[in-house]
Amino acid sequence: MPNNPTTCGFEKLRSLLSGGLLILATLALLISLGTMLFESLSRVFASKSFFWAEELVRFAIIAMAFLSLAVAGVQGRHIRAEFFVSLFSRRLQLAAWAIAGVAGAVFSGVLAWSGWGQTTHLMRTMMRSESSLELPMWIIAGFIPVGAALLTIFYVSRLVGLIRRRKDPFLPPEAGEPLL
Template identity: 40%
Template sequence: MLTEAFSRGFLGHSYFWAEESVRYLMIWAFFLAIGATGRNGMHIRTEMLVAALPPWGQWVCNMLASLAGLVFSLIMLFASVPQVERYYTMGMMTESTLDLPMWALFLAMPIGAVLLAIYYAGGLVRAWKGKDPFLPLPESGLSETGEKA
């Protein structure tokens, strides 16, 4: 991105490969981060309603939320695998001079879905044990507020 900005601003020249590589790297960054953000307690959540419930109600809500997240990630996984297979069998390549196989670029979605499924499966186990499944994990080094412990 910096190469493209510098080239456009100071050299008056644009590189098509720079824009395309940034686009695909952003997609990879997003899908690789969705599992890690949950692990660090950074997913968006609404706590006001759950906190007002009795302990059994909190348990039910945490179980349902974890189960819904696991189902979503599995749907995302099973929907993305045929897409990757289709690009692989077609042999489609990127439009720029990069000539990257499209299947390798679209592989980010099933990998991200697996990471997210692992996170929600762990959350389901923590919820079953009566713990809050969406707090940062102790090994993340973050406190409940998201600050370094």
């Protein structure tokens, strides 16, 4: 089906989205590392600490983690207990993958829903961060429902893949082998 224009368009969109999320997550990591380096150098050479640095690092790490959840799944880099599953029969492997997919989709869906509620509450109350940065807290909290929603989409798409193709849906597309 590689010649199907819908499939090719979807793959391009998925690749673009994954690449964009990976760039944003990398930028958040670099902001975190740069801020930590700046803070440590200012403590060593100027005996000065900045109250906002710890907060910025914390927020950057939250953004990095939630932006990279779905990308890790698409690239087949989520932690898996494949040693035990590989000992199962093919039918039990299918069941284990289905259970893992449903559990992951439910967990990330609940996280997205509750994160959305928290984000909208922070928007209504216009809460700001406690440091001199005074960042709007809804922006930071917004990374949680966005990342969790993308992770939910990942799990649901893998469950659909499991049903349609009957192969391990949590491996990268080029690595999965047909089960039956």
